[in-house]
Amino acid sequence: MSEVPVTENAGGAAPAGDPLVVLDKVNKHFGALHVLQDINLTIRRGEVVVVIGPSGSGKSTLCRTINRLETIDTGTIAIDGKPLPQEGRELARLRADVGMVFQSFNLFAHKTVLENVMLGQTKVRRTEKAAAEKKARTLLDRVGVGAQAEKYPAQLSGGQQQRVAIARALAMDPKVMLFDEPTSALDPEMINEVLEVMQQLAREGMTMVVVTHEMGFARSAANRVVFMADGKIIEEAEPTQFFDNPRSDRAKDFLSKILHH
Amino acid sequence: MNVLLDYLPEFRDGFLGTLAITVSSALLALVLGVLIAGFRVSPVPPLRAFGTAWVTVLRNTPLTLLFLVAFFVVPQILFQGASPYVLGTLALGFYTSSFVCEAVRAGITTVPLGQAEAARSLGMTFAQTLRMVVLPQATRTVIPPLSSIIIALTKNSAIAGAFGYGELFNVSKLLNDKGYAIAWIFLWTALAYLVITFSISGLFRLVERRLGVAR
Numbered sequence: 469m470s471e472v473p474v475t476e477n478a479g480g481a482a483p484a485g486d487p488l489v490v491l492d493k494v495n496k497h498f499g500a501l502h503v504l505q506d507i508n509l510t511i512r513r514g515e516v517v518v519v520i521g522p523s524g525s526g527k528s529t530l531c532r533t534i535n536r537l538e539t540i541d542t543g544t545i546a547i548d549g550k551p552l553p554q555e556g557r558e559l560a561r562l563r564a565d566v567g568m569v570f571q572s573f574n575l576f577a578h579k580t581v582l583e584n585v586m587l588g589q590t591k592v593r594r595t596e597k598a599a600a601e602k603k604a605r606t607l608l609d610r611v612g613v614g615a616q617a618e619k620y621p622a623q624l625s626g627g628q629q630q631r632v633a634i635a636r637a638l639a640m641d642p643k644v645m646l647f648d649e650p651t652s653a654l655d656p657e658m659i660n661e662v663l664e665v666m667q668q669l670a671r672e673g674m675t676m677v678v679v680t681h682e683m684g685f686a687r688s689a690a691n692r693v694v695f696m697a698d699g700k701i702i703e704e705a706e707p708t709q710f711f712d713n714p715r716s717d718r719a720k721d722f723l724s725k726i727l728h729h
Numbered sequence: 730m731n732v733l734l735d736y737l738p739e740f741r742d743g744f745l746g747t748l749a750i751t752v753s754s755a756l757l758a759l760v761l762g763v764l765i766a767g768f769r770v771s772p773v774p775p776l777r778a779f780g781t782a783w784v785t786v787l788r789n790t791p792l793t794l795l796f797l798v799a800f801f802v803v804p805q806i807l808f809q810g811a812s813p814y815v816l817g818t819l820a821l822g823f824y825t826s827s828f829v830c831e832a833v834r835a836g837i838t839t840v841p842l843g844q845a846e847a848a849r850s851l852g853m854t855f856a857q858t859l860r861m862v863v864l865p866q867a868t869r870t871v872i873p874p875l876s877s878i879i880i881a882l883t884k885n886s887a888i889a890g891a892f893g894y895g896e897l898f899n900v901s902k903l904l905n906d907k908g909y910a911i912a913w914i915f916l917w918t919a920l921a922y923l924v925i926t927f928s929i930s931g932l933f934r935l936v937e938r939r940l941g942v943a944r
């Protein structure tokens with residue numbers, strides 16, 4: 469197995485924004501399992517980074533450490549120049565700037581779609597109710613579920629729920645959006661409606677970290693693909709280069725497996 | 730000769746006494762129980778330890794012993810000259826809060842973890858997450874055990890009677906000492922308790938149904 473030295477911002481496709489999310493020598497263990505091993509990763513403003521890799525390689529954990537849903541053992545993570553603070557009010561404030569979209573949507577089951585998109589605005593950002601509702605409705609229209617505003621999440625299809633979840637995160641005006649396999653719990657016919665919303669976000673210049681195996685999305689929207697295996701970043705490259713010409717054996721092996729399915 | 734009619738004012742006072750101490754200690758137990766449940770799931774280790782200690786001590790101490798402490802130790806230190814009503818409420822409320830806490834905590838664990846994670850990732854604090862996202866969704870599973878706990882509390886309030894607080898059990902003892910037929914006294918006392926406990930379960934069923942409709 470050959471490991472290729474990781475080059476930052478391989479190629480030239482990445483926008484030349486300033487560093488927004490910086491992970492420096494991040495290590496994390498789950499008991500004896502070393503899930504993140506010396507992770508160095510810089511995500512620039514406006515950049516779309518797709519994280520790909522075999523199951524159990526630590527992609528979700530990486531994503532979750534960025535808004536500190538998981539703590540790290542050593543190393544530092546800084547967002548917009550500020551290192552992640554300890555649990556508390558300040559961390560809560562920082563989390564509000566980092567949008568997160570989960571595989572299982574996690575919409576608040578006891579609240580309507582509209583209330584889901586308003587809650588963070590009114591309780592965290594302290595936005596006026598009327599203004600929050602107006603913004604929520606605009607966002608819901610933008611992701612194409614404006615007509616479902618008064619329904620409860622359970623009354624929506626998976627694709628609709630995930631689009632509401634994206635609107636809920638966007639309502640906080642995040643600096644960066646994290647997506648952890650946003651389409652892998654969806655029926656095939658609903659995957660595209662979610663990917664289209666994400667494509668549009670990417671075009672509008674949102675900084676995004678996306679864990680996904682959707683290669684179409686990676687090719688068309690990503691500036692960079694980060695390939696992880698066994699808790700390490702094995703390879704970073706532009707999408708076309710990574711998919712057509714992977715350098716490491718691990719990546720070749722992985723791609724041959726997912727392409728044959 | 731009918732005991733109930735002859736001693737209607739005593740029975741009425743006893744009934745109201747039981748009702749009053751049940752309501753006040755139930756409120757105390759609910760407030761404390763939810764608060765301590767919050768402690769037990771909080772990310773702050775000292776709070777968690779305090780919650781665990783609270784439940785362990787209060788749930789495993791015989792209620793009579795707590796009454797002894799409330800009536801003979803507490804007034805020496807804190808509430809000098811507090812009425813039996815206040816002291817009884819403290820003993821019953823604290824004792825029952827440990828059971829409420831555990832019921833609430835069990836309810837919290839039925840709410841998927843993703844709900845709290847989504848709330849935290851929006852920037853909500855721990856307290857906001859608990860109050861606005863987790864507890865509302867736990868309520869429906871907590872209502873049935875809570876109903877049993879409050880009914881048990883009603884019956885436990887009889888111990889306050891033994892400590893000189895005027896309530897149903899206290900009245901029945903009084904009349905028994907006067908030599909009335911014990912069967913009749915017990916019948917009327919039991920019926921009075923039934924009125925209260927039936928109202929409690931009815932009330933909880935109502936709440937449960939309302940929550941069911943409002944999902």
Ligand SMILES: Nc1ncnc2c1ncn2[C@@H]1O[C@H](COP(=O)(O)OP(=O)(O)OP(=O)(O)O)[C@@H](O)[C@H]1O
Nearest residue numbers: 498499501503521522523524525526527528529530
């Ligand atoms: N809370 C946890 N406690 C213990 N081990 C965990 C925990 N979460 C994840 N792990 C382990 O850490 C490793 C990395 O998990 P992670 O979820 O980050 O992988 P992943 O790359 O996202 O995989 P997948 O593609 O299956 O989602 C796995 O071996 C997993 O079993």
Ligand SMILES: [Mg+2]
Nearest residue numbers: 527528529649
């Ligand atoms: Mg994962």
